[in-house]
Amino acid sequence: MGERGEEWEAVMLRKAEEEESKAVKKVKLVTSDGVTMEVEISTVKEMETIQAFMNATDTDNSIIFPLPKVSSHILSRIMELMSGEYDQELVKRLSHEELKEICMVANYLNMKTLLHLTASAIANLIQNKSVEFVRHFFNIINDFTPEEEVQLRKTHEWAFEGVDED
Amino acid sequence: MKMEERKREKEVLPLDAVMNILKRVPVKSLMRFKCVSKEWLNLLEANPFFTKQQLEHSTRNPALLLQRFHRQPPPLSFSVCLIGPHYNLIHQSHLSHVAFPDAKILHSCNGLLCLRNNTDLSILNPATCQIRQVPTTTVMPFHEVGFGFSLLADDYKIVRISMCDIYHNDSIVDLQTVRVDQAEVYSLTSGSWREINAAKLQPFCLVSSSVAITGTIFWLASRIFTSGSHYEFVVSFDVRRELFTLMSGPPMPSSPSHPCGNVLAVCNDELAMFHDYIVGNSNSSFDLWVLKDFNSDYDNDRCDGGGESWMKMYSVGPFYGIVYPLSLWRDEIVCLKPLPGGDTAIALFDPVSKIPKQMQPDRDEFCYEPFTYVETLVPV
Numbered sequence: 390m391g392e393r394g395e396e397w398e399a400v401m402l403r404k405a406e407e408e409e410s411k412a413v414k415k416v417k418l419v420t421s422d423g424v425t426m427e428v429e430i431s432t433v434k435e436m437e438t439i440q441a442f443m444n445a446t447d448t449d450n451s452i453i454f455p456l457p458k459v460s461s462h463i464l465s466r467i468m469e470l471m472s473g474e475y476d477q478e479l480v481k482r483l484s485h486e487e488l489k490e491i492c493m494v495a496n497y498l499n500m501k502t503l504l505h506l507t508a509s510a511i512a513n514l515i516q517n518k519s520v521e522f523v524r525h526f527f528n529i530i531n532d533f534t535p536e537e538e539v540q541l542r543k544t545h546e547w548a549f550e551g552v553d554e555d
Numbered sequence: 556m557k558m559e560e561r562k563r564e565k566e567v568l569p570l571d572a573v574m575n576i577l578k579r580v581p582v583k584s585l586m587r588f589k590c591v592s593k594e595w596l597n598l599l600e601a602n603p604f605f606t607k608q609q610l611e612h613s614t615r616n617p618a619l620l621l622q623r624f625h626r627q628p629p630p631l632s633f634s635v636c637l638i639g640p641h642y643n644l645i646h647q648s649h650l651s652h653v654a655f656p657d658a659k660i661l662h663s664c665n666g667l668l669c670l671r672n673n674t675d676l677s678i679l680n681p682a683t684c685q686i687r688q689v690p691t692t693t694v695m696p697f698h699e700v701g702f703g704f705s706l707l708a709d710d711y712k713i714v715r716i717s718m719c720d721i722y723h724n725d726s727i728v729d730l731q732t733v734r735v736d737q738a739e740v741y742s743l744t745s746g747s748w749r750e751i752n753a754a755k756l757q758p759f760c761l762v763s764s765s766v767a768i769t770g771t772i773f774w775l776a777s778r779i780f781t782s783g784s785h786y787e788f789v790v791s792f793d794v795r796r797e798l799f800t801l802m803s804g805p806p807m808p809s810s811p812s813h814p815c816g817n818v819l820a821v822c823n824d825e826l827a828m829f830h831d832y833i834v835g836n837s838n839s840s841f842d843l844w845v846l847k848d849f850n851s852d853y854d855n856d857r858c859d860g861g862g863e864s865w866m867k868m869y870s871v872g873p874f875y876g877i878v879y880p881l882s883l884w885r886d887e888i889v890c891l892k893p894l895p896g897g898d899t900a901i902a903l904f905d906p907v908s909k910i911p912k913q914m915q916p917d918r919d920e921f922c923y924e925p926f927t928y929v930e931t932l933v934p935v
Contacts, residue, residue, distance in 0.1 A: 489568065496572040505576065512579035520590045528567050529592050541590045548586035548683060 395506075416443075417453040424461035432471060439498035458497055463490045467503065475502055480510050485526060488514070517553040574598070574605050578612040582682035582930040585609075594707050599932065606932045610665060615930040619884045620928035621901060622660045623920045633659055637928060640885075642903075642912065660924070662702035664767055666931030669702035669713060676700065676713060678743065682930040689741055692748050695719055697733055701765035701772035705795035710793050711743040711933075714772060716753065716761060731779055733760045740797055743935065755799050756790060764825070766819045766882075770794055771849070773819055773826050776801070787817060789826070789846075804828060805844035805865035815839075820883045821927070822868070825849065829880040829888075840872030841880050843888075843906075869906050878902065882925050889925040899923065 414430040416439075433439050441452055456464065466487055473479045483491065492507035494500075515523050521533065524531060533541065568576075577585060589596045598605050619638040637645040655672040657678075659840035662669040666677045676689040696755035704711050719736040738753035756776065763775035772792040779785040789802045804817060805828060818829040822845050836930070849863040871888070872878075879891045888904040892913065898921045902913045 393800070479602055479608045492572060492576070493568055496569060496575070504572075508572070508575045515576075516580050516584045520587060523588055523591050525574070527591075529595070531591075532593050533590070538590055545586045545589060548583050552587070 418459075418464065419453060419455045420459050420461040420464050421457050422461050426464055426468075428468065431440070431510075432452065435471070435500050435502065437501070441499060459494050460490075463494055467491060467494065467500075470503065470506075475506050477506075483510075485514070485520060491527065517551070519552050519555055522555045537546065570594075570598070574608060578605070578609045582609075582932060585932065586683060599908035608729075610929065610931050610933065613931065617885065617927045617929050618645060619889065620660075620663060620926040621914075622924040622926065624920045624922040624924075626921055632657060635660065638914075651887070653827070660926060661700050662765065662767070663928055664702050664704050664711065665933065666929045667702075667711060667933060667935060668926075669700065671700070676741075678702075678711070678713075678935045679794035680931065680933060680935050683934070685935050689713065689935040690746075690748065692739065694847075695736060699761045699765065699774060701767065701774065701792060703765075703767035703770070703772040703792070703794045705770050705793075708744075708795040710794070712797075713739075713741040714741050714751075714792055714797075716756065716774075718760060721845065735759055735761065735776075738799075744855060751797050753799065759788065759790070761790070762787070763817075763819055766821050767794075768821055768824045768826055771826075775817060775819060789819075789828075791826075791849075802846075802863070805830065805867070818880055818882075820880070822883050827868075827883060828865075831880060833877075834873040837877055838875060839878045840870065840874070842870045843868045843883075844882075871904065871906050871909070878904075882927070884925065884927060891923065897921070901925065 415427045415432050416430055418426050418428060418433075420426065433443065433454075442454070443452065466483065470476075470479055470491070479490070488507060488510055492504065492511060495503035495507055511526075515526060518526075523529070531538070563659060577588070584598050589599050618640070621636050621638065623634050623636060625632050625634060639645045648763070655670075655675075655677075657673040658677065659668040660668050661671050661676075666680060666682060668681060670677045670679055674694050675691055677686055678689065679686045694715065695844045698717040699716045699718075701714045701715075702711070703717075716738045717736045718733050721734050723734050735753055735756040735758075738752045738756070741748045741750050759778050761774045761778035762777045765774050767773070771794060774790045774792075776788045776790045777785050778788065787804055789804055791800045791802060792798070793800070793908050807830070815831045815833060818831070820827040820829060820843075822843070826846040826849060828844045829841050829846065829848075831839060832838050844867050845867045846863050847866045877893055879893075880888050881891050882889045884903070886905065886907070888906060890902045890904055890911075892902050894900055900913055901923045902911050904911045
């Protein structure tokens, strides 16, 4: 190789360093299933829970943030929604389980726009549904005795008219 | 299977997220969802924090409730319809399934309606189908009813102001000689009536029905002097402290047009007043004034004549023909338009786009009264 080769390598290295400092700052998010996803810092701005930790280490270029409650599948869905500027059509394509999990993450990470969007979508989904559908959707165990439930249904009989089929 | 179960257990939404979802669900569905679990029953029936959150959310998108007067004999002489944010008809009914067949809506406040059936009053929450009969008391032939809410007292109150003829002439109604006599208050919390001091109002006659903002109820009052001249004032009633205050209205324009009258309204939880006048032969115009910096429910020691001031928001018109402003719904003016033959139609007018929208009346309706309505869980 010789001296010329070494010189050339040094130039390239400097160039690469320059590029890196010019590039958009990235944050590494580690999901519950151990996947590391690199996202732009602007994305993390909407995650207010993370933001609260970030300010102290703002100058650091290699932030790694663990998200033990978020799976890589859900995080990538969230990225899709964010890059699609929270298009309603994208929300409609989510499965019930995805919608619920994204809502949970939006609540946990305090992402206001995403929380508003998913909470509204769930409200629309359940408003004409039966009690059984709602229990199933939210994983809620019925803790009424059969007598108590019959009595409650009787008291609000009018509210059971016009319910969609599950 | 065990893994699956543990996974499912973890996926229960925390209660704050559940509340965020449920506040967006119609109240009828929430009544049904009381059967989901004990936790939900408690949330939907007895959680003041959630009740407040739901009300705050529904207040952002109020519906227009129209009381319609029909040409039919009772019990079908009134009906109500609800118009949603996109001018869609949400619902129409006679209130008869929950209230007396011929009960008339007097006021609407945070989703609760104050109804009158003959001389009996009741408070109805149409969303939960809950109704409370207000105990009967003897009333004067002339009286005005107000209905309002105080955030600080967290209470809804009805105030009834009785008027009498100063010459004790009950057979001839002469507004020149009718004055305020006494006032009484009914509170939802106490469940009883109580007489309050109305001495300040005794030189006046109330000349409008009331409107309410959070913490305060307002009327227009007129004072007639022996010379025959009369002046209009605004009477305010502090719902929490149960005190009356008098204020002057906005400055009147000194134009060659003929003033028609003043109509009280509510604009973003502030008192507003339409001042309407006739231009030319018979073309209506009106100005909207708003009472700014009126501290009703927040300041503990406000004296009469605080820092409030009237501000002119806009002038609209002249319209072709006669149009009466009735109230404000969101940013639009709800107007009554007389039709040939003595009937009237409701029209909505956006002061920015200046495009009127006339609602198509049914054949047997002849008059309307508009209210702002939101769904609430507030128990009555």
